[in-house]
Amino acid sequence: MKRQTRIYIFLGLFILAGSIIFFSCRKNNSQDKTQETRLVKVKLGNVTETVDATGDVVPLNRVEIKPPVSGRMEKILVDEGNRVKAGQIIAWMSSTERAAIIDSATAQGPEERKRWEESYKPAPILSPISGLVILDNVVPGQTVDAGTVLFALSDQLIVLAQVDEVDISRVQLGMKALITLDAYPAQKITGKVLAILYEGKNTSNVITYGVKIVPENVPPFFRSQMTANISLVVNQKESVLLIPIQAVQVRPNGDKYVLLSKGEGKPAPTDIQTGVENGTQVEIVSGLNAGDEIVIQHVRYRPQTANTATSPLMMGPRGGSSSRGGGGH
Template structure:
């Protein structure tokens, strides 16, 4: 019984201490205070973002004029070629068979038939860079085999959502970032907007082609690209963090200025201009140097309870007999059996 009383008393003391500490500060709970930021002049860019990939503007496959065997390769992937340049030499099927037979007859016989049957050249039909070599020396090929692929230049094909396609124009500036080289942006311009859209999972997108201003050496066909199309830019715009501007009923926007003489924040309607995920341009309602609150927290009054955690001890007496074993009942008298 004594042990039960001690445990109950310890719990009551602990609860009372917690109650006292919680409300010692005047019945207020402090959340993180709101932080003030200053409206400043600076540059802002509004853009449309899209994803795409690197691809050749024009891609031409080089195929042999006849079936036969490859004798010599003169270019490799990354080589620059001109239109009409010989990229490989080959023997036709007949020449290859004759030379194989002549080789067994000795060097003189081989030289005789080698001079009699000339090699066949394989020629590039497009100036550009070799982006694919699909053959080795000695390989037998048919007239339809793809030996090389040549691209005149590399571009970026981006897919723009239909809700944003109206903001894209021919000649518009764009910034390209490859997943493989995210810290090496490349500037380019839009040179083509496709008329036919694509429907993928009920999302309509339109193809937009971007030509880099200067093709970097690290561009490779099929690389994933992230493109930002520059819609508008201002150099000396009055800027606030986007979190400082609140949406109001009726499509209005407002900010909370630092507390006035009465100690309360002042709400003021503003007119906004360009917007990004991080910044908002303020056209009217706030001046340079004004301090605006970011809604990060506030003081919240908390009502203290009418009674402390010790109240469960009041209002009734603690029966010191609680927890004791029940008294045994008297046995029935023998007469009642």
């Protein structure tokens, strides 16, 4: 009889514990998410829509200068960063034959060397274009052959942006561009689109197209191969009606609307037409006026606590510490 009574008692306790857990979970689940609202006024402002891309600083035209014959470099007249003109002498070199003769004459004394230097002149290395020396690859006394790159010149440094194929149709020649270099993030450089390349580039199954951008003024800190972040200005408007983009809702048929505040009454769905957007703000073409108040709804999710309910059968804490005392008996 006593055994049967114990069974009924434990059964009752399990039913009671289950009921407590069930109703606690229902209560917690009903509080997992709440809806919050806030009012925002329609304001006048400026909005810019851009296509963002990354790229590198590169020469518009890169020219490599190689020696006409094998030999030895005698004098280097320019350094990297110097500007040169077309036809300017930028170095002197000796052919292999002249270098051997000068070395032999040097062994015979300074007068003999001077006589040969005056009668057997070194060959000049000329700059083929006007531009900037971006590579100085040799030093005096260095032996070179006909395939050695002595210098590299650039007529102008530009930015080559890689634009995703889904955005390339929005890019046009002459479009304004804003350039920021990773090395100089505080410096904003303005440029324009010079050319859109026809051949795409496949990187990990992502197709991009090169877009050449010419800075309006090339800053002195520009260096070839610097990483650049580019914003191509697709559209730009000033003094237009703006609202936060999260205020815009879309009906199943694609029509856009907002919840227009009616004071103490229920907000009224109001159809709108939108224009330029930049990811955070959107232009209102029609449907609202400056000063109107619209309602933005936020759904806030609350994380559930670890112990949503406590069973009466749990006689001690669920954590790592024991319910027993440390040292008493």
